[in-house]
Amino acid sequence: MFKITDRVDYVGKIDWQLRTFHGEQLTTNRGSSYNSYLIKDKKNVLIDTVWDPFSKEFIDNLEKAIGLKNIDYVIALHAEPDHSGALPYLMELIPDVPVYCTANGIKSLKGYYHKDWNFVPVKTGDVLDLGDSKITFVEATMLHWPDQLMAYFDKDEILFSSDAFGQHFATEFMYDDAKKIDMSELLFEAIKYYANIVAPYSSRVTQKLEEIKGFNLPVKIVAPSHGVMWRENPNLILEKYAKWADSYKEDQITIIYDTMYGSTRRMAECIAEGIRAVTPETTVKLFHFATADNSDVITEAFRSKAILVGSPTYNSGILSSIAALLEELKGMRLSGKKAAAFGSYGWAPISTKVIAKMLSDANFELMDPDNVKASWNPTEEAIKECVEFGKKFAEFAK
Ligand code: FEO
Numbered sequence: 001m002f003k004i005t006d007r008v009d010y011v012g013k014i015d016w017q018l019r020t021f022h023g024e025q026l027t028t029n030r031g032s033s034y035n036s037y038l039i040k041d042k043k044n045v046l047i048d049t050v051w052d053p054f055s056k057e058f059i060d061n062l063e064k065a066i067g068l069k070n071i072d073y074v075i076a077l078h079a080e081p082d083h084s085g086a087l088p089y090l091m092e093l094i095p096d097v098p099v100y101c102t103a104n105g106i107k108s109l110k111g112y113y114h115k116d117w118n119f120v121p122v123k124t125g126d127v128l129d130l131g132d133s134k135i136t137f138v139e140a141t142m143l144h145w146p147d148q149l150m151a152y153f154d155k156d157e158i159l160f161s162s163d164a165f166g167q168h169f170a171t172e173f174m175y176d177d178a179k180k181i182d183m184s185e186l187l188f189e190a191i192k193y194y195a196n197i198v199a200p201y202s203s204r205v206t207q208k209l210e211e212i213k214g215f216n217l218p219v220k221i222v223a224p225s226h227g228v229m230w231r232e233n234p235n236l237i238l239e240k241y242a243k244w245a246d247s248y249k250e251d252q253i254t255i256i257y258d259t260m261y262g263s264t265r266r267m268a269e270c271i272a273e274g275i276r277a278v279t280p281e282t283t284v285k286l287f288h289f290a291t292a293d294n295s296d297v298i299t300e301a302f303r304s305k306a307i308l309v310g311s312p313t314y315n316s317g318i319l320s321s322i323a324a325l326l327e328e329l330k331g332m333r334l335s336g337k338k339a340a341a342f343g344s345y346g347w348a349p350i351s352t353k354v355i356a357k358m359l360s361d362a363n364f365e366l367m368d369p370d371n372v373k374a375s376w377n378p379t380e381e382a383i384k385e386c387v388e389f390g391k392k393f394a395e396f397a398k
Pocket of ligand 1: 078080082083144145163225226
């Protein structure tokens with residue numbers, strides 16, 4: 001626990017050990033935190049809890065920090081178990097305390113815990129009076145679940161933003177202060193979080209940022225549910241989200257492939273050579289998806305203006321790692337990005353057709369039908385063709 005302001009304490013949990021999230025779906029190489037906040041006024045409010053494994057520690061700390069009987073209200077900004085995990089244990093101890101959340105939050109919490117707590121549904125503009133201060137609620141539907149809610153604490157001008165603006169980033173110093181933390185690490189974790197969790201809902205992000213701006217509320221601290229609070233420069237993350245939500249791209253081409261005996265890898269390297277020959281200023285990155293950190297590769301794809309995806313033909317289709325990549329890219333609903341397919345084959349040149357179709361379904365603009373194929377181990381001629389294909393792709397991606 002630590003003090004954020006005279007009225008607000010941090011009562012969450014920093015999880016240094018976490019290495020995967022959403023089961024095994026997302027890597028969290030720098031750990032995470034489950035942020036929970038306690039606001040003290042004439043009425044005391046707890047915002048969110050922590051993930052189930054830390055429930056006992058959380059409740060013991062809360063007892064020391066305020067005494068459970070002194071909690072007047074609970075706000076559940078989000079029902080996902082990383083934030084609501086300790087709620088069933090807490091509500092056993094304070095069963096009559098009202099739980100403020102959205103109508104969808106009630107559905108999700110009941111769906112998870114099968115309990116009928118003293119729910120109070122709230123909507124955008126609803127206010128909770130704490131005595132000398134107040135909390136105003138702002139719905140944040142589909143950022144990234146239907147139930148999501150934000151809460152603005154007027155006295156200290158803090159926006160409790162739930163998952164939005166968060167990062168899976170464990171650190172002892174929980175603020176965006178460049179003197180105390182590595183800002184490049186923080187911003188990488190923030191964009192990784194956006195790419196892997198928030199990107200499918202980018203149009204909602206744009207709407208929500210406009211809505212928040214329209215309220216004309218001063219924001220001194222943006223306090224998300226994971227990672228550091230944005231206090232030194234709260235506008236930085238708001239500006240980043242505005243850019244990331246708007247068909248974001250850097251001058252980068254990412255080449256993602258899988259390979260069995262190195263033929264498709266060789267093709268990837270020759271395509272990269274072709275790109276570098278035409279646009280040496282463009283950052284080109286290659287990833288062997290089967291062994292790379294998949295969540296980091298998704299982040300690189302999100303940053304790119306264009307991607308190339310390669311697989312050898314395998315069982316009349318493609319290797320399963322590349323199928324998984326394409327399925328994930330489809331779910332991200334990206335816009336404004338270009339792509340092409342490549343791959344080797346033995347006796348049936350199928351993989352590039354499969355990849356091109358999946359890229360098209362994932363909303364990429366294709367350089368179709370100019371996908372490049374090579375049979376067996378690429379010949380000198382096939383190598384030259386890959387370099388030329390890379391040159392053509394660099395022009396296409398400009
Ligand atoms: Fe951090 Fe959507 O839970």
